[in-house]
Structures are given as C-alpha cells and as structure tokens.
Amino acid sequence: VGIGMAEWRRHLVSMVDVFAESRAALLGDDFYNLRYDLGSGSGESGSGLEPMPMDKSEWIFFGLLSFCDFFVLLLMLSSLGGFIRRLIDHRTTRTGRNDSHSRLRAALATQSMTVIVPCYLPNEQFIMMETVEHIMTKLEYPSSFTLILCYNTPTPMPIEAELTRLDGKVYPGGRTLRVFPVEGSRSKAENINAAMKTLVESELLAIYDADHHPDPESLLVATAYMRKHKCDCVQGSTYLRVTNSPMAYFINAEFFVTHFVYFPALQFLTTMGVFGGSNAVWKVATLRAYEFRADVQTEDVELSTRVLLGRVKIRFCPEARSGELPPTGFSALFRQRLRWAIGWDQVSIQHFAGIFSSKLSCCRKLGMLYLLPMRWLIILTAIFNACVAPALSLAYMLAGYTWDAPVEVAFQVSFYSFIGISLIIVANAAVYEQPRNMIFVVLFQVAGIPYLLWQLLLVIISLLRICSGTDSGWVVTQRTATPTAHFGVPMNVDIARDAEAEDDVKGLRHTFSGAEGLSPLLASHGVLLAERAVNGGAGQASNDPEVGGCQPSNVVESDTGCTHRAVASVAAASQT
Numbered sequence: 191v192g193i194g195m196a197e198w199r200r201h202l203v204s205m206v207d208v209f210a211e212s213r214a215a216l217l218g219d220d221f222y223n224l225r226y227d228l229g230s231g232s233g234e235s236g237s238g239l240e241p242m243p244m245d246k247s248e249w250i251f252f253g254l255l256s257f258c259d260f261f262v263l264l265l266m267l268s269s270l271g272g273f274i275r276r277l278i279d280h281r282t283t284r285t286g287r288n289d290s291h292s293r294l295r296a297a298l299a300t301q302s303m304t305v306i307v308p309c310y311l312p313n314e315q316f317i318m319m320e321t322v323e324h325i326m327t328k329l330e331y332p333s334s335f336t337l338i339l340c341y342n343t344p345t346p347m348p349i350e351a352e353l354t355r356l357d358g359k360v361y362p363g364g365r366t367l368r369v370f371p372v373e374g375s376r377s378k379a380e381n382i383n384a385a386m387k388t389l390v391e392s393e394l395l396a397i398y399d400a401d402h403h404p405d406p407e408s409l410l411v412a413t414a415y416m417r418k419h420k421c422d423c424v425q426g427s428t429y430l431r432v433t434n435s436p437m438a439y440f441i442n443a444e445f446f447v448t449h450f451v452y453f454p455a456l457q458f459l460t461t462m463g464v465f466g467g468s469n470a471v472w473k474v475a476t477l478r479a480y481e482f483r484a485d486v487q488t489e490d491v492e493l494s495t496r497v498l499l500g501r502v503k504i505r506f507c508p509e510a511r512s513g514e515l516p517p518t519g520f521s522a523l524f525r526q527r528l529r530w531a532i533g534w535d536q537v538s539i540q541h542f543a544g545i546f547s548s549k550l551s552c553c554r555k556l557g558m559l560y561l562l563p564m565r566w567l568i569i570l571t572a573i574f575n576a577c578v579a580p581a582l583s584l585a586y587m588l589a590g591y592t593w594d595a596p597v598e599v600a601f602q603v604s605f606y607s608f609i610g611i612s613l614i615i616v617a618n619a620a621v622y623e624q625p626r627n628m629i630f631v632v633l634f635q636v637a638g639i640p641y642l643l644w645q646l647l648l649v650i651i652s653l654l655r656i657c658s659g660t661d662s663g664w665v666v667t668q669r670t671a672t673p674t675a676h677f678g679v680p681m682n683v684d685i686a687r688d689a690e691a692e693d694d695v696k697g698l699r700h701t702f703s704g705a706e707g708l709s710p711l712l713a714s715h716g717v718l719l720a721e722r723a724v725n726g727g728a729g730q731a732s733n734d735p736e737v738g739g740c741q742p743s744n745v746v747e748s749d750t751g752c753t754h755r756a757v758a759s760v761a762a763a764s765q766t
Contacts, residue, residue, distance in 0.1 A: 244594050255579055255600040258571040262607040265455060269614045272454030276508070277621075279415075301413065302392035303335040304474070307400055308381040311343035311350075314400040317515075319356075324403045326361040331409050334364030335392070340385040342375035379482035379489040386481075390474055399468040403431055404512040412471045412510035421503040422476040424510065426469040427453075431513025437523065438516040442627060443634035444641075449508045450618045451611075456506075460557030463504040465494040469512035476502055487661070488533025495541045498558060499548045508622070531652040532661050538562040539656065569645055575604050576639050608638075 244252070305325060309318045318339065325337055339353070350371065357369040372384045382397065394416075396409060404426075412424045427449035430442040457463050467490030480500070486492045494504060517523040545558045583593070583601065593601070612635050619631040634641070655661040 244596070248594070248597065251579075251582070252597050252600060254574065255597065255604065258575040258579070259600055259603045259607065261568055261571045262575060262604055262611075264459065265452075266607045266610045266614070268455035268459040269451050269611055272451070272456075272458040273614055273618060275458060276454055279418075301333075301394055303331055303333065303394045303396065303409075303413075304390050304392040305329075305335055305337040305396045305398065306382055306385055306390075307337065307339050307398050308378045308385075309339060309341035309400045310378070311341055311347050314341075315347065315349050318400045321398065321400055321403060322367060325398065326365050326367065328406050329404055329409055330406050331413075334366070336366045336368055336389070338368045338370055338385045338389050340370040340372055340381040342372050342377075342381055377484040377489070379484040383481050383484075386474075386478060393474060395472045395474050395477060397468055397470050397472070398512065399514065401515040402428075402468050402512045403514075404469060405510075408469070408510040408512055409471070412507055415505065415507040415510070416471055416473075419503075419505050421505045422473045422497070423463070423465055423502070423504040424471045424507050425463055425466050425504060426510030426512055427506075427508035428466070428469060429511060429513050430516045432515055434516070437520065439627070439630045440634060440637075441516055441523070443630040446619065446623055446627070446631055447615055447634060449506070450622055451615050453506045454508065456561065460554075460560055462498055462554070462557050462561065463506040464561070465490050465497075465504055468514075469510065486533060486536055487529050488537065491533055492537050492540075495537050495558075495562065498554075498561075499541070499544055499550065501550065527648055528651060531648040532655060534562075534565065535649070535652045535656055536661065538565065566649060569642070569649060572642050573646055576608075576642055579604070 307318065307321060307325070309315075318341070322337060322339060341353075343350070353369045353371075356367060359367045361367065368389055370385055370389060372381045375381050375384065386395075394413065396412075398404060408426055412426055415421075416424045427445070429445050430438050433439050433442055453463070467488070476497070480493060480497050480502070482489045483492055498504065517526055542563055545555055545562070548555065548558075550558065579601070586593070615631060615635055616628075619628045623631060652661070
C-alpha cells in the first residue's frame with residue numbers, strides 16, 4: 191500500500207507541475223512566483239516547487255487535522271489492545287471438552303440461574319415459543335434453571351390460553367417454564383421489573399429478547415467470564431441468524447465490527463462496558479438495586495449509565511454470541527437506528543451533569559464522557575478526517591500548491607492509522623468470524639465514508655427531535671384513533687401513523703419458509719388457522735378476530751403478513 195501511495199503521489203505531483211506551468215504561461219511568472227519559487231528549492235524533489243512558510247490558515251488546518259488524528263490513533267491503539275487482551279482471555283472463556291471444562295461446570299453448578307424473555311403481543315407471538323424451545327433444549331448450563339416468559343398485550347389474545355397451559359412445564363434437565371402476563375404493563379422495562387419482583391429468586395439472571403437464539407455455549411462463556419473478572423454484568427455479542435439480503439449481510443458485518451472491535455476497544459480504553467438489552471448476564475442483587483426506567487427510548491443504555499455512575503462493573507464478552515432477526519427493509523432499519531440514536535442522545539443529555547457530580551475517579555469520569563457526550567465529537571472528527579480533509583487537500587494540490595512537512599505528517603498518520611484499524615478488523619474476522627462472512631466485513635470497512643455520513647444524519651435528526659420535543663413515539667402501534675403506547679412511550683395519532691411500518695420491524699412474520707423449527711404451540715395454532723382458511727376461505731381467516739392478530743388494526747400490510755402466516759401455518763398443520 192505504501193509503494194502504491196508513493197507512485198500515486200509522484201503522478202499527482204507531475205500533474206500539479208503541468209497545471210502550474212500552464213497557469214504561469216497564461217497569467218505570467220509573477221503570479222506563479224507569488225506562491226512558489228522556481229528552481230531547485232527544498233520542495234518536492236523534481237517538481238520545481240518550493241513551499242513557502244505556512245500561513246495562519248494552514249496552521250489552523252494542521253491543528254484540526256492533528257486533533258482528529260489523536261482520536262484515530264486512540265481508536266487504533268485501543269482496538270489493538272482489546273484484540274490482544276481478548277486473545278489472552280480466550281483460553282479462559284472457551285469451554286472445551288477437557289478437565290478444566292468439567293471443573294468450570296462444577297463451579298457454575300453452584301450458581302442458580304434464571305432466564306427472562308420479555309415479549310410484546312401480538313408483535314412477537316409467532317416467534318416467542320420458538321425462542322423458548324431453543325433456550326430450553328439447546329442452551330448449555332450445568333444446573334437446572336427457570337425461564338420466565340413475561341409479556342404484555344394491549345388486548346387479550348387467543349394465544350394466551352395456550353401460554354397459560356404451558357405455565358409450569360418442566361423440560362429435560364429440570365428446566366422449568368413460567369409464563370407471566372404483566373397486567374398494566376406498557377413496556378419491556380416494566381415486564382422485567384415485575385418478573386424480578388415476583389418470580390426471580392436466583393443469584394444470576396440472563397436476559398434475551400424474544401427473537402434471540404443464543405449459541406449453545408454462550409451462557410457458559412458469559413458466566414465463566416463473569417466469574418473470572420468478578421463483574422456485575424457481562425454483555426455478549428449479537429449477529430443476524432437470518433441473512434437473506436445484501437442489507438442483512440451488511441448489518442451482520444456491522445454487528446461483528448461493533449462487538450468484536452469497537453466495544454472491546456472502548457472497554458480497553460475506559461475499563462467499562464455497556465449493557466445492550468439482550469444476551470447479557472446480571473447478578474440479581476445488583477439489578478434489583480437499579481430498576482429499569484420505562485420512560486426512555488433505550489432503557490438498556492439508561493440503566494448502564496446509572497449503574498456505571500454507581501461504580502458497578504460491566505464488561506463485554508463478544509465470544510458469548512446470540513443470533514437475532516434482521517429488519518424487514520431499509521425503512522425499518524432507519525426507524526430502528528433512529529430510535530437507538532435518540533436513546534443514546536437522551537441519556538447523554540440527561541446524565542451529563544451527573545458525570546461531574548458523581549464520586550467516580552477522574553479517569554472513570556473521562557471514560558463516561560468518552561462513552562456519552564464525546565460520541566458527537568468523535569463522529570465529527572471522523573467525518574473531518576475521512577471526508578473534509580482529503581477533499582480540501584485534493585483541491586489545494588490541484589490548485590498548484592503542496593503541503594509543508596507538518597501537514598504531510600498529519601495526513602500520513604491519518605492514513606496509516608486507518609490502514610492499521612482495517613488490519614485489526616481483518617485479524618478479528620480471521621479469528622472469530624466465519625470465512626463466508628469475511629468479505630462483507632471487508633466491504634463494510636471499505637464503505638466507511640457512507641457509514642459515517644449515515645451516523646451523522648441519525649445524530650442530527652435525533653438532536654433535532656429532542657430539541658423540538660418530538661423524540662417520543664418510536665414504538666409498535668395499532669391503527670386506532672386513540673392514543674396508544676408500547677415500551678413505555680406514549681403516542682399521539684400522527685406519530686402513530688408514521689410508526690405503523692415498524693409493527694414488524696424485524697420481519698418476524700417473514701421468516702418461516704416451512705414447518706421446520708416451529709414449536710409445538712405454533713404448530714397447534716397453525717392447525718386452527720389452516721382449518722379455518724380451508725373451511726371459510728382466506729378472507730374469512732383474515733377477518734376472524736381469533737386468527738392470531740391478522741386484523742388490519744393490529745398489523746401493517748395485513749394482506750402480505752397474513753399470507754405469509756397462512757403459508758407457515760398450513761405447513762405447520764401438514765407437519766402435525
């Protein structure tokens with residue numbers, strides 16, 4: 191790469207020389223010599239151009255570029271440190287079939303475990319039991335545990351009768367399912383808080399979203415990591431378990447880079463991690479002391495901030511992996527990411543003063559500032575380094591000028607730091623990612639500039655909404671004329687219309703290609719739907735209020751959604 195850049199630079203200098211000579215011929219030597227001295231000066235070898243001393247504007251540009259380079263170098267060094275530290279920890283977190291693995295299982299068997307899966311009906315009724323079956327039959331843990339399926343629903347659902355019958359079911363290994371409807375709840379936060387107060391009696395608690403299928407050894411890895419590092423929470427990583435489009439592959443690559451490079455780099459630099467809302471293990475005593483808030487967009491980030499200000503220790507363990515479902519399309523992705531951006535910005539603004547008034551050490555206060563409000567500064571410096579500075583430099587050189595040594599050094603630091611970060615990402619992918627996904631990780635890194643602009647756009651919209659007071663309403667809604675709410679955010683009718691497309695944000699109704707993998711509950715529910723579809727026709731099935739929430743008031747694009755569900759249900763009926 192260095193040789194190629196040197197060759198490109200020689201060609202560019204030659205072009206600049208020709209351009210400058212042509213301009214001198216048209217405007218006269220006096221104009222040409224106003225900026226450069228002709229002859230064999232100390233400038234670029236063979237170019238005939240000798241740079242004059244840097245003026246004020248150039249020193250300002252050099253200062254900005256150096257300031258941005260500081261953050262790039264910081265990211266590169268922290269990414270490298272996080273990668274090396276994780277390689278060292280890798281042996282302690284792997285659970286191979288050996289004696290140490292047996293000792294680990296024996297030690298973990300003394301720690302009681304509860305798993306919580308919070309759900310919202312009707313949006314997640316067709317996937318939650320599949321998740322329950324996956325956790326109960328495939329997730330490894332040396333002792334028995336209780337899985338609490340806590341859910342809320344705006345209206346009674348036919349599937350609730352089936353769920354009631356499943357309450358108390360015992361799976362192999364002594365694993366018990368508890369179904370817990372949370373009356374009056376309007377949020378995931380309230381569901382978890384209610385389950386914590388009523389049913390949780392264990393030492394440890396694992397939280398998974400309704401679409402998450404954790405890898406078989408992920409819980410073992412997370413609990414072993416917690417035991418080794420003596421922390422209060424371990425946050426695992428996420429990937430897409432369904433990659434059915436180029437966008438899904440790109441998101442999957444983004445998840446990998448975020449969880450395996452940037453989050454460990456953040457932890458290496460600040461000694462802190464962040465709770466991501468799912469695929470995490472908590473100490474119950476700690477989580478009980480800090481309840482979830484239901485009045486923010488991202489209750490997980492808000493909780494993380496409060497516990498970190500309270501000196502609670504959270505750590506990342508990307509090797510504890512869990513697969514989730516992708517958004518249905520770009521519109522759903524945009525809405526999802528905008529909600530995340532609003533949540534982060536809300537927390538940054540609400541807790542900014544609390545960082546300075548906390549009893550944290552100066553280093554941890556700097557870490558909190560780096561984690562929250564400095565996000566905005568880091569995005570701006572990245573945009574300047576990746577977009578503004580190269581554009582200004584190209585225009586400057588095409589105008590017949592060359593940079594002095596300080597600016598040249600700053601550009602070299604920026605470029606080679608980017609190369610270093612890219613190599614670290616590729617090294618992580620070679621160690622931890624599947625070979626078929628490595629090409630998408632590389633493409634994601636190549637598409638860095640569009641991704642940075644995308645992040646900047648989200649932050650701008652987020653801050654505008656917060657300043658204008660329209661930062662609520664990012665929820666799954668029904669088509670009703672009355673205000674509704676979900677996940678703790680009240681909505682008005684206009685915002686509800688804007689958010690309707692989010693009803694199936696992760697494509698939960700578009701992931702069934704056949705009967706394989708459907709839970710017994712879904713299969714039995716599918717028989718009912720299929721029989722009604724056969725007896726009364728598709729129109730009757732879609733209008734029946736008991737057919738799994740296919741009413742137009744509960745779903746967006748109800749014809750398409752019900753068609754997909756009918757196909758899945760007929761397949762389930764055939765399987766049964």
